[in-house]
Amino acid sequence: MMSNSQELKSSGLKVTLPRLKILELFQNTMAGDQRHLSAEDVYRLLLIEDMDIGLATVYRVLTQFEQAGLLIRRNFESGKALYELNGGEPHDHLLCLSCGKVIEFNDAPLQARQNEIANEYQFVIQERAMTLYGVCKDCQAKQK
Amino acid sequence: MMSNSQELKSSGLKVTLPRLKILELFQNTMAGDQRHLSAEDVYRLLLIEDMDIGLATVYRVLTQFEQAGLLIRRNFESGKALYELNGGEPHDHLLCLSCGKVIEFNDAPLQARQNEIANEYQFVIQERAMTLYGVCKDCQAKQK
DNA sequence: GTATATGCAAAACTTTTGCATCCTT
């Protein structure tokens, strides 16, 4: 298991407080249902923790982390980018339009079919993004 | 076959020149490879055609058309929304990160699997979005 | 004639950039 400092170094990034804090933030929020954070989210959460950080730094660090493969950048329909920790396995999303909840799943047959389609078009996949928008089980119950 | 005027009326929208022109624009560009247009794209294409239209109107009309189901709004990784004509059939995208080309495909097994996954989570799908990002056949050839 | 749509300008939001200062190595 690599420490966060080692993880940053091996990505060619200097170990600084903002970078460590942002990395920890994503690791800690991973447990909750709030796995996807915008730059503004990160900024506000760090201010709450007394971190005196600039929004511009947050944007820069998020971009660097994405390029380093530590985070994945997602574009849902909200108009702003959300980031999540890169857990290694590709996965897709169900996004509830009623409550905003994001359900993640990892489905091998689906990915296999994606690969077959890419092969048909002789297309080399670098990144996958699949989101089904709709209404989750809980919200269906509430609407009745 | 409904005329464009009828199509607007049956969506509860008054028939105005900007709306007709924008609808025609999407119908005409459907033939080419430029099926996905941003608000700015629409604005510039209409200015070329002598239409003296305001950018704000373009945004308003695109939003109305999306709500009426005439257009589909897509959020790829570019940071701005793209719209395409709603052809009725759901379809997904391969987006080339090298040349920006968008390849569309319609794959029944893939959609069937999406439905199965949604059922597992008792999730009601309203909209699908799947995009594979990578390098297209042509760009692979060029890179050699 | 009335209600809605449009155009323009201003504002709101998200993201990027320039630059002086500070921190990591």
Added chain:
DNA sequence: AAGGATGCAAAAGTTTTGCATATAC
């Protein structure tokens, strides 16, 4: 000591909104 990182402010890009005028029905 040197190069990169940070914070602040300003700028750039996208989308929304207020309001007076024009247009569709």
